[in-house]
Amino acid sequence: MAEEFKIIDADVHNEQMDSAFIPYLQEPWRSRVEKSGVGYAYSGYYSPVGVMKKDAIPPGGGKAGSDPDLMVEQLIRPCNVEYAILTGVVYNISATHDPDFAAAICSAYNDYLIAEWLGKHPSFKGAIAVSTLDPAQAAREIDRLAGHPDIVEVIISSAARMPLGQRFYHPIFEAAERNGLPVAIHPGAEGAGSSTPPTAAGYPTRYIEWHTCLSQMFMAHLVSIVTEGVFVKYPNLKLVLVEGGVSWLPPLLWRLDKNYKALRSSVPWLKRLPSEYVRDHCYLTTQPIEEPENPQHLIDLFNMFDAENMLMYSSDYPHWDFDDPRMILRKLKAEARRKIFYENAKKLYKL
Amino acid sequence: MAVHYVIDAADVPEGGRVIVQVGGKEIGIYRIDGQYYALLNYCPHQGAPLCAGHITGTNLPSQVYEYIYGHQGEIVRCPWHGWEFDIKSGVSLFSDNIRAKRYEVRVEDGKLGIVI
Numbered sequence: 001m002a003e004e005f006k007i008i009d010a011d012v013h014n015e016q017m018d019s020a021f022i023p024y025l026q027e028p029w030r031s032r033v034e035k036s037g038v039g040y041a042y043s044g045y046y047s048p049v050g051v052m053k054k055d056a057i058p059p060g061g062g063k064a065g066s067d068p069d070l071m072v073e074q075l076i077r078p079c080n081v082e083y084a085i086l087t088g089v090v091y092n093i094s095a096t097h098d099p100d101f102a103a104a105i106c107s108a109y110n111d112y113l114i115a116e117w118l119g120k121h122p123s124f125k126g127a128i129a130v131s132t133l134d135p136a137q138a139a140r141e142i143d144r145l146a147g148h149p150d151i152v153e154v155i156i157s158s159a160a161r162m163p164l165g166q167r168f169y170h171p172i173f174e175a176a177e178r179n180g181l182p183v184a185i186h187p188g189a190e191g192a193g194s195s196t197p198p199t200a201a202g203y204p205t206r207y208i209e210w211h212t213c214l215s216q217m218f219m220a221h222l223v224s225i226v227t228e229g230v231f232v233k234y235p236n237l238k239l240v241l242v243e244g245g246v247s248w249l250p251p252l253l254w255r256l257d258k259n260y261k262a263l264r265s266s267v268p269w270l271k272r273l274p275s276e277y278v279r280d281h282c283y284l285t286t287q288p289i290e291e292p293e294n295p296q297h298l299i300d301l302f303n304m305f306d307a308e309n310m311l312m313y314s315s316d317y318p319h320w321d322f323d324d325p326r327m328i329l330r331k332l333k334a335e336a337r338r339k340i341f342y343e344n345a346k347k348l349y350k351l
Numbered sequence: 352m353a354v355h356y357v358i359d360a361a362d363v364p365e366g367g368r369v370i371v372q373v374g375g376k377e378i379g380i381y382r383i384d385g386q387y388y389a390l391l392n393y394c395p396h397q398g399a400p401l402c403a404g405h406i407t408g409t410n411l412p413s414q415v416y417e418y419i420y421g422h423q424g425e426i427v428r429c430p431w432h433g434w435e436f437d438i439k440s441g442v443s444l445f446s447d448n449i450r451a452k453r454y455e456v457r458v459e460d461g462k463l464g465i466v467i
Contacts, residue, residue, distance in 0.1 A: 047433075048428075048433065049428070049432070049433030053430060053431050054403060054404065054405070054430030054431075055399075055400060055403045055430045055431075320431065320432060320433060321432060322431055322432070323397070324397045324398060324399075326398070327396075327397040327398055328397070
């Protein structure tokens, strides 16, 4: 299959040691990171599998995903990846507490990404990370870097203090739209630091619950973004829901559309059914794709929304729940497969 | 069925594993308590190199909030998605129907033969 199709991978995690940011940091942040590292806030949930795909740790040492050559050898070349959207992990900084430090770390990462990854291989395209703790600073960061030819996206964390559609966050969406970049939302720090509890019911006991319920966060953010009128205010904005699951989408939109019919007057700025805004503005990445016993059930589910125009393949390399493009979604018809593994991303990212 | 003698028994350390090439296949040979076991280096889930996974023990089926750790050294955990397999049988720990391909190993004159 891989030989037939070129692929665009919408979620590839490049990583680095904290010390990589030091040359890109100004004081007072530089000496802080020299002394104490970045100091991310972590959710605290233990996985017996670990976060990293065990064969992706570079033989010479360092973090999985930190060696561009190994990434090319393990992912880009064997999977026929024409473009990989490098999403990093620095969006997780939004779960910390100090908005100025978080903004400085994002800027340092973005400069590091441009200087030390983009240009290393023609397939590498970048998502700039911005912190949601101070949307005005985030908007300035988007304006600063959006013109770089290899920057194709803005990425933020789904671990946040509030539902992401609320007006507090609008400067991020406004800046992204102004610069023609989609906004990606990515999980990872749910429940950490300053963010909300990771599930609607509170803090679960184990990683299996935490990871399964990440989809709840995406449901809540998506309903917020639609009903708060983000797509009405920013009609050219595109949103990418990364790694939040897929199968929840159709029933959520059925419920939201039904409620809209009765409760429209509370969101009078919405001129169409909520599901229509989602269809026109949102993309979902595939990994970790749900794997029902009967693979046909997933295809049936894809027929319940505009899956072939809204999904984009993602591997999540080098993380443990990596999806190999040669092994998933094999029952899709050729045209849907081509769109999901290549054309939708090519169009969205203008590649 | 043919027996392919590929490696000296002494080259597989107790508790360890060695990956060999046999007739175009990559096979991991494991040694547990002096006995040898062979698994295809291919996870039935998404084709990961299964034998690159850690050799480990695991929590056995138990009562709620009870933990019974066992099978130390008899479980391989896939390096991608973490699926656990019993090295001796190749069977996954969550379903008898999900199995890694296993091969019989013969020992003769200090050599290990894989029956394919």
